[in-house]
Amino acid sequence: MAGIEEVARATGVSTATVSRALRGLPNVSDKTRAAVRRAADELGYVASSSASGLASGRTLAMGVVVPSVSRWFYTQVLEGVDAELRGASYDMILFNLGGHRGDRERVFHRSILRKRTDALLALCLDFTPAEREQLATLGHPTIVVGGPVKGLRSVGIDETSTAYTATSHLISLGHTDIAHLGGEDEEGLNSQVPIGRLHGFNDAMRDAGIVVRPEWVIPGGFSLPESRAAMNRLLDRPGPRPTAVFAGSDEMAFGAILAAGDHGLRVPEDLSVIGIDDHDYAAGFGLTTMAQDPFEQGATAARILLDELGGAEPRVSSVSSPVSLVVRSSTAPPR
Amino acid sequence: MAGIEEVARATGVSTATVSRALRGLPNVSDKTRAAVRRAADELGYVASSSASGLASGRTLAMGVVVPSVSRWFYTQVLEGVDAELRGASYDMILFNLGGHRGDRERVFHRSILRKRTDALLALCLDFTPAEREQLATLGHPTIVVGGPVKGLRSVGIDETSTAYTATSHLISLGHTDIAHLGGEDEEGLNSQVPIGRLHGFNDAMRDAGIVVRPEWVIPGGFSLPESRAAMNRLLDRPGPRPTAVFAGSDEMAFGAILAAGDHGLRVPEDLSVIGIDDHDYAAGFGLTTMAQDPFEQGATAARILLDELGGAEPRVSSVSSPVSLVVRSSTAPPR
DNA sequence: TTGAAAGCGATACCAA
DNA sequence: TTGGTATCGCTTTCAA
Numbered sequence: 001m002a003g004i005e006e007v008a009r010a011t012g013v014s015t016a017t018v019s020r021a022l023r024g025l026p027n028v029s030d031k032t033r034a035a036v037r038r039a040a041d042e043l044g045y046v047a048s049s050s051a052s053g054l055a056s057g058r059t060l061a062m063g064v065v066v067p068s069v070s071r072w073f074y075t076q077v078l079e080g081v082d083a084e085l086r087g088a089s090y091d092m093i094l095f096n097l098g099g100h101r102g103d104r105e106r107v108f109h110r111s112i113l114r115k116r117t118d119a120l121l122a123l124c125l126d127f128t129p130a131e132r133e134q135l136a137t138l139g140h141p142t143i144v145v146g147g148p149v150k151g152l153r154s155v156g157i158d159e160t161s162t163a164y165t166a167t168s169h170l171i172s173l174g175h176t177d178i179a180h181l182g183g184e185d186e187e188g189l190n191s192q193v194p195i196g197r198l199h200g201f202n203d204a205m206r207d208a209g210i211v212v213r214p215e216w217v218i219p220g221g222f223s224l225p226e227s228r229a230a231m232n233r234l235l236d237r238p239g240p241r242p243t244a245v246f247a248g249s250d251e252m253a254f255g256a257i258l259a260a261g262d263h264g265l266r267v268p269e270d271l272s273v274i275g276i277d278d279h280d281y282a283a284g285f286g287l288t289t290m291a292q293d294p295f296e297q298g299a300t301a302a303r304i305l306l307d308e309l310g311g312a313e314p315r316v317s318s319v320s321s322p323v324s325l326v327v328r329s330s331t332a333p334p335r
Numbered sequence: 336m337a338g339i340e341e342v343a344r345a346t347g348v349s350t351a352t353v354s355r356a357l358r359g360l361p362n363v364s365d366k367t368r369a370a371v372r373r374a375a376d377e378l379g380y381v382a383s384s385s386a387s388g389l390a391s392g393r394t395l396a397m398g399v400v401v402p403s404v405s406r407w408f409y410t411q412v413l414e415g416v417d418a419e420l421r422g423a424s425y426d427m428i429l430f431n432l433g434g435h436r437g438d439r440e441r442v443f444h445r446s447i448l449r450k451r452t453d454a455l456l457a458l459c460l461d462f463t464p465a466e467r468e469q470l471a472t473l474g475h476p477t478i479v480v481g482g483p484v485k486g487l488r489s490v491g492i493d494e495t496s497t498a499y500t501a502t503s504h505l506i507s508l509g510h511t512d513i514a515h516l517g518g519e520d521e522e523g524l525n526s527q528v529p530i531g532r533l534h535g536f537n538d539a540m541r542d543a544g545i546v547v548r549p550e551w552v553i554p555g556g557f558s559l560p561e562s563r564a565a566m567n568r569l570l571d572r573p574g575p576r577p578t579a580v581f582a583g584s585d586e587m588a589f590g591a592i593l594a595a596g597d598h599g600l601r602v603p604e605d606l607s608v609i610g611i612d613d614h615d616y617a618a619g620f621g622l623t624t625m626a627q628d629p630f631e632q633g634a635t636a637a638r639i640l641l642d643e644l645g646g647a648e649p650r651v652s653s654v655s656s657p658v659s660l661v662v663r664s665s666t667a668p669p670r
Numbered sequence: 671t672t673g674a675a676a677g678c679g680a681t682a683c684c685a686a
Numbered sequence: 687t688t689g690g691t692a693t694c695g696c697t698t699t700c701a702a
Binding site: 349 | 677
Binding site for chain 2: 069110111228
């Protein structure tokens with residue numbers, strides 16, 4: 001609770017020197033610095049972030065905007081971001097959109113613009129032109145993780161080619177009756193992600209000369225329960241069934257696997273399933289998937305922002321994060 | 336980017352009035368308030384949090400300390416906290432311990448003490464006496480979610496009775512050969528949680544006159560992979576096998592279910608499994624479990640802190656959150 | 671109801 | 687290497 005003045009008094013130097021000493025700035029004698037440090041420790045002094053933020057213009061905090069915090073991908077990115085921020089002694093302000101459209105405006109209007117942060121990292125969001133303009137006038141370094149955004153650099157995988165590879169894996173096993181469990185257009189989220197994955201699917205099918213059945217392209221909302229229900233409805237339908245499913249995310253793939261079980265179908269004998277992510281549970285489900293590394297993506301994005309805050313040249317180009325096919329036991333040739 | 340002075344100038348009133356008008360304080364004429372609001376909107380003025388924090392002593396931010404962000408329980412609590420904070424226009428500063436002991440000190444020393452927050456909410460943490468003292472001198476309202484902490488009020492379930500009920504469910508089905516998959520003493524985390532659950536297990540067994548086999552009480556680290564491995568090791572051992580498992584969390588229960596599959600055992604015919612949580616995936620796994628509501632717990636805790644920040648009397652007692660047995664298909668009488 | 675002015679607690683420039 | 691001091695942008699008495 002001690003202020004800088006008390007430390008100055010205890011040390012017999014000015015507050016200016018205390019400030020310099022504690023922040024590790026040059027031009028402070030070792031002796032003085034040591035004395036100041038000792039006094040600060042004893043008095044339990046820590047600079048008030050409001051005061052130093054006001055005086056210096058830097059908050060030493062990074063804003064992170066997430067659509068929600070309870071999806072595997074987001075949690076992994078958050079851990080990656082956090083790891084970098086810790087190293088730089090930056091704090092993280094978490095802006096959770098929580099699904100509501102109205103709150104999104106609140107975040108932009110009240111919180112982000114309050115200059116509580118020095119930089120902004122957004123997850124899987126799309127921005128309206130107005131929002132992008134606000135960000136621009138703020139003058140903060142900004143970056144997006146997960147999904148390309150027009151006018152902003154981003155860190156993420158190549159959605160289309162990843163989906164292409166996943167679909168091709170099924171095709172190369174001999175499947176032609178392939179369904180796609182995709183993401184819906186969740187409001188405010190980055191629609192480029194599900195769209196890119198759908199494109200990759202369509203491209204792979206077309207290149208293999210396979211016709212896509214529209215009724216086999218169904219929305220799974222990026223969630224297990226929704227996907228399970230959607231897949232169950234598909235399997236309920238009379239007529240031919242798909243022999244394989246390309247799910248746009250592992251969580252949706254889990255839903256497909258469970259739906260197969262609901263219908264007494266075995267995976268992979270009766271139904272092959274492939275996903276995207278390499279979720280923590282993917283190995284448990286024996287899921288074949290396109291592995292990506294969201295932790296690394298978050299860390300990379302945070303590092304880019306921190307570097308720029310440190311004076312580095314802004315990098316304009318986006319970063320493409322690697323993916324790899326991990327074959328497990330959920331895919332096999334059709335019987 | 337406009338400052339309060341510009342709004343004042345544009346409106347023809349003083350900065351004091353602008354401040355009052357924008358914050359909804361009384362004693363401002365409707366006409367003036369409207370004019371100020373309009374000018375602020377047009378100029379895109381939003382008060383700087385550093386400046387108002389410095390002047391008022393309130394940051395309008397709540398600190399939330401989490402052991403990690405990638406565990407189901409934590410994400411749910413976070414969503415609950417966030418929902419309340421949004422309603423109160425509070426921002427969330429997320430302090431992620433990320434498992435490292437050293438960073439924990441950093442959080443306490445540098446971040447929390449920097450007065451960046453008005454209150455502190457901690458998840459499943461235990462505090463050292465020194466840490467508790469620091470918190471006390473800070474003078475912030477503080478609360479814990481998930482696990483009782485000596486000297487601090489908390490919001491959470493009754494660990495012991497919950498575990499007791501879960502174990503009793505297995506016993507009532509006729510099981511006597513029951514294993515317990517528990518949490519390990521993760522460093523810095525609240526050890527009262529796994530300990531309470533173990534106690535409940537032991538009590539239920541004792542009350543039923545069943546002797547607990549120490550070699551059937553194994554650690555699962557609150558994670559699926561660890562639990563799967565631990566359970567596999569248990570099942571690998573020669574001699575009798577348990578007919579049921581009480582897992583201290585759903586994620587550990589999932590691990591047990593997968594391990595059963597690894598050994599060709601059917602659930603529930605060969606092995607009954609019960610967990611605690613009602614994880615999003617519990618229904619998918621058909622898991623019988625003790626359901627709790629972490630979202631609600633987080634919201635409740637946040638509300639308590641917000642109320643106190645708003646001037647309410649501090650509540651000293653802890654809040655016990657309800658649980659309920661949800662029977663699905665993972666438990667049945669032994670064969 | 672409104673305004674004037676004194677802080678809030680640091681930082682950063684300019685001198686010494 | 688150090689100190690003095692203006693300054694950051696807002697809030698909050700105290701008067702008017």
